[in-house]
Amino acid sequence: MNVAYWTLAGLLSLFYLYGGGVKLFQSRERLRPMMAWVDTTPMAAVRAIGLAEVLGAIGLVLPPLTGVAPWLALAAAIGFVVLQIGATRVHLNRGDRRIALNITLLLAAAVTIWPATTWL
Template sequence: MNVAYWIVAGLLAAFYLYGGAVKAVRSRDALRPMMAWVDSTPMPAVRAIGVVEVLGAAGLVLPPLTGVAPWLAPAAAAGFVVLQIGATGVHLRLGDRQVALNLTLLATAAVTVWLAAARP
């Protein structure tokens, strides 16, 4: 179970660390080719989502690694479940039916919640 957690959480953390950092530092024009939704979202909100993603990635890795506040790992994973539910809704509201990545991330985050809660 521990190895499975580190594999799944590590991949999820890497994805969100990269995606969050990109949202936090790139301009709207640089984000637009990858994320059409940035046109309908204020940039401070895009930046905030990026910072939340980076912090969530740290929450998946640092607490179990250090043993300090290990309850933060399942909380971070649950936060990513909520984030992807909202992201899927935004895509669908904007008429974008390409939500396979969002649903994959949602399922991966849900598995991570389960694995984190089952860790010794």
């Protein structure tokens, strides 16, 4: 159980640290080639999504490692499921059918929920 959690949590954390960091610090022009949806989204919302991703990535790893508020790992995993449901809806509403990454991230976060309950 621990190996499964740390593998999934580690991979998700790396992905969301990078993706969230990019959203936090890159300009709209630099984001546009990677994320077409930023054209129709206020930059404050893009930055908020980036912050949520970075905090979620930290929440998957740090609380179980330190033993301080370990329930945050479960909250982070659930948050990533909700985030990817929203991201998938945005892609589909824009007519973009390339949602394989979103579905993969959603499933990985969903699978992470169960082992995250071991720290409760």
